[in-house]
Each structure stands twice: as structure tokens, then as C-alpha cells.
Amino acid sequence: MRQRHLVVCIVALGALAGGCVWSVPQPMLVREPRPERIALRIGVYYSPEFRSFTYRHHVTDTAWKLGEPSVRLFGEALALLFTDVVELARPGSNQGPRADVAGVIEPTIVSAGFMFPTMEAARRDQKVCFPLHLTYHFTLYSPQGEPVTAWDVSGSECAPVGNPLRTHATLKESFEQVMREDAFTFVSGFRDIPNVRRWLTEQGID
């Protein structure tokens, strides 16, 4: 029995040392304040790279699966923003003419990561926090596969670490918070992008 426990411990330690520590943030979608819903049918394409995007932090040997929860998050965000959303199997640029959608949105993750707190920042800000960021890139295609516009949504934060033993949990919560913020910015700022506004006008949306 003792040997079994020992083996379990060794396997667990090996897994830790071998870079098997991975986390999947579970961000919530901000539903209030809610956006004015756009009465359009929109297509969305999640590339395999986006779905499987994983951020690895080599110093701590941890991996953060960000693509998988982003698919769920932006699926919910688009459903909040548009009356009808259809998930497509091919990229927006390679759809061929489609009459059943007003456009195709394709999200990607362009940058993600966190850094260790510096002594200087800790002294200056009077808090120990891990600067963390996550940037999404969105491309809107016309039904013909022409790019209409593209824009970035970037979020960052520096969540204070109260208890050092909660550092991993704090980082996970920070990723969740930044993803939540990014999704909210995407939803609330969608109509404010000039080319999107023009596209909406073309679709008969004020």
C-alpha cells in the first residue's frame, strides 16, 4: 500500500516536472449590460489553430488552454449579438458565395501571456501582481469571401496576489477575467468599428 502511494506521488511529481500542468479557464460571458441585438444571420469559423490554442509558460512549466474556452465564449457572445449564428466548417475566405449568411466572422488569438511581478513594480504599485494579457483578432468576411474589415480586441490586467499559495488560481481567474473583458469589448464595441458600421448599413441595419 505504501509502495502504491509512493508510486502515485512519484507519478504526480513527474507529471508536474514534465510540464503536464495545464489549466482551462472558464470565463463567463457578460450578459448585462446587454447589446442591442442585430437582426442578421452571421457565420462563424473557428480554425483548428484557434480551437487548440494553448499558451505555455516555460518558467513555471504550465500550459493554459485558451482556444477551447474561447470557442464557447465567442459562440455565446455572437448568439447574444446576432439573432442567428451558424458555425461554418470552412474559413471565411474560402466559403464560396453564400446567400444564407450576411457575413462570416473568424476569430484568432494573436497574443497571450503573463509575466512575473518585478520588485520595482511591486514597490511602485504597493502590490504584487502578475501582468497578464490576451489579444484576439477578428476578421469579418462578406458572403463572397472578401475581407470586410479586421480588428483587434485586447485585454490586460494585473490581479493582485494576496496569498502566494493561490498564485495559480489567481492566474486562472485573471485569464478568465481578461477573456470575459475581451468578449464584452467585442460585443459592446462591435457597432463602433467604422467598417462594421458601414457593412451593417449595407445590410439595412441602423
Added chain:
Amino acid sequence: MTMLCLRIGSIHVLMGRARLAACEPTALLSPRKGLYSPGHRASATGANGGSKAAVQIKPGSLALAFAVGLLAVFGVILAGCVVVPAKATVTRSGEVQPASGGLAATVLFSRDFSPDTPKGLGEDIVECVMRGLRETAPEVRLVSEEDFDRAVFGVKPGEVLLRRETIKPLLARPDIRQRVSESHLTHLILVEGATRHDPGGSSSGPVTIPYVWVGAWGESTRRTQFIASIVALEGTGDIQVQANSQGSQGAVAGVPLPLFVGWVHATESASCEALGAEVARALGANPQGAAAP
């Protein structure tokens, strides 16, 4: 269990065999009265008994006495972190308007509202306020975050953005006003807080007694501020309650003699109690107790 408290900047090392769980702010939230020295039980050992007879000192007994004495010294010096009570001052920006149907409130910590407050501390401040309300104003009905979000916004926790600039427009929306009216909820209490360390206290670098001891000591000022923002859901006026507490903390550390001893003023604990009591006073519809004739 060994306790360790390290702070970046000036020297702050607090260690000991304390069960008072650490110098981390949240650990000091539990209200305590009086001086607490976790290692006091270890300090009574090592008496020699005081025999009046002529004693022939054998090398063995000398070694034993030395060992016992050494253990006693270690017992004292490893006493660890002494937590000293602190006092808090409170301020309140106004009065809560009484509601005809009684008060019903939710106490929340939200990163949207207070991004600079660590989650653990925020949750502890929530508990401070709730404890204060339960003890001092039991007539105030407390509602969970889940019930509040469902009743007022029709969403789950985390699905509403409770930033300073979003709360008022949300509560002004007709559909949400209707929900508030139907739910009979009256207040939302949002908490935040932090402890700042001012290295203005005295500190020193290495102090040496050659061949015997190398050590250092440091001291800093702790300032704790806990805030509760009481939002009237029907727009009758919001108020803010602040509890501030100030104290000091310091430590002496040395090698090879493993001297790690320090003190800390329980500023979080004091602010916690004061905030809870003041929020309860602010909300208490009948502060003298509900047992009115």
C-alpha cells in the same frame, strides 16, 4: 507549523510555530483581543531545579543542561509572530433611507468594481460585513449573490458587469427597476480593501556580532482601508462606509542562531470589525434592537 511572512522591499520576515496562520492579511482578519504569542507554551522549559547540595558536575549532565537550555532558548526565539490589536476609525458618507417593507441586502465582492483587491481579501471583507449585519442588524435580510443576480438582472453570478460606471445605468433601466421592485431587495453592498505598507519605519541591514551572529531587523507601517459602498437599488442615495486602521509590523532575523521573531498590528482585523459594525449601524432599521414594544 512554521509560519513565514516575507515582504518585498524592506526586510519583513516573520516566522514561527504559530497556528495563527501567517502574516498574510487575510489571516489577520479574525478578530482577537489581547496579545497573542503563539509560542508561549514553549517558554517554560529549562529550569534547573536549584539544588543546594554540593554538586559534582559530570560532563554528561553538563551536556544535558546545555541541551535543555539551548532548547529553551530556541523555544523562546522561535516564538514567532506576535499579533498586537489595532484600533480602527470609521467614516460614513450619509444615512441610509429606511424602507417601508424592511431592508434586504446583498454583500458582494466583484473584480469589476474593485480590481485592486485580491479575491481572498475581498471575500473576507464580505464575511466581515455579513457578520456585522447578522450580529448587529439581524432585521436586515441577507440575500445571496446568486439570488440577487437572478432576481435583479435575470443572470448568473459573473454575467453582469458591476463596474462603477455600469451599475447606475443598469439600475435605471425600466425592466431592471421592475425586477427590483418585485424582488423587495433594497441594497447592494460592494466591498473593496487593501493594506499598504509604508517603509517609513526604521530598518537596518546586516548587524553582526563577529563569529556569533549575523542579523537584521526591519519595521514598517501598515495602513488598512476597507470600504463598503452601499448602493440603494431604488436610487434613494448611495453611501460609503470606510474603516481605516494603522499599525506597524517588524521582525528580527538572524543566522546561524535561527532567530525569527516579529510583531504585527492586526489592522485587517480591526478594520474588519469596524466596517461590519458600521455598515450594520448604517443599515440597521432599528439599531436599538428589533424587540421594540
